[in-house]
Amino acid sequence: MTATQILVLAFAGVALVAIASIFAIAYRREDGAPRPRVGQLDRKARRRDRLAGRAREPEPQALPEAPLEEEAAPADPLEAREVVDAETMGVTRRQFFNRGVLGVFGLFLAQFGIASLAFMWPKLRAGGFGSKVIAGDVEDLASQVFLPDGRVSPLFIPAAQSYLVPFQGNIAGSSFDGLPVVAGGLMALWQRCVHLGCRVPQCQSSQGFECPCHGSKYNYHGEYEDGPAPRNLDRFAVTIDDDGQFVIDTGTVIQTPRAAVKTTEYPQGPSCI
Ligand code: FES
Structure with a gap:
């Protein structure tokens, strides 16, 4: 609470x-x-x-x-x-x-x-923001966030106010090491900017998230890259239930410090702001 x-x-x-x-x-x-x-x-x-x-x-x-x-x-x-x-x-x-x-x-x-x-x-109300949200079948979701050209397209889940992004790198040694933030190769990033709370849109060309309010930038794993944000984008604990459904626990917010070791490249193209 x-x-x-x-x-x-x-x-x-x-x-x-x-x-x-x-x-x-x-x-x-x-x-x-x-x-x-x-x-x-x-x-x-x-x-x-x-x-x-x-x-x-x-x-x-x-x-x-x-x-x-x-x-x-x-x-x-x-x-x-x-x-x-x-x-x-x-x-x-x-x-x-x-x-x-x-x-x-x-x-x-x-x-x-x-x-x-x-x-x-x-x-x-069970299933609303603040509780566990079932986003859908994990394989269906994964097929939507990977593009045929190898790029990613974060999938927005409105009920969880989250972007689903793929995580294919090595979690060991990253700022997410030991945290329950990856399940089925997916992470759920909270849409809210950790600077002053603006909604952060995705930037397809740079393959990251760029905040229009004060210019904070994050790679598509939500790791801090630039601007006044004090840490990575917050994310939620995720699991896969017995039916293969991807569950986002929006009652469990996980904060991580600015990443010393980045798990993906940024930017991969022109910035949006
Ligand atoms: S609210 Fe996003 S950079 Fe300030």
């Missing part, structure tokens, strides 16, 4: 935790015993109301000569309010706001989840 995919999974995890938290906060109020809807005022508002009530109390008068009857205490306005049930009250402004925020977050997270799934889909 690549670092990008790990990052996407981490984002997806954080997003799930966030939406779970939002749901928990939004529905926490519904827990426990039902509360009367008149109790929506906070403590500050209650205190303000009480102070206002006291301010409206009449100024003390001079004591009458005759004893007066005790005045009844003013009724608490909060106590005098009519209790309205939730159904009668309908949706409050705060509830409407909470639900609106929740809806927007839910929409965003749904889009993020769909985008993440689309990004991961080739990995999840």
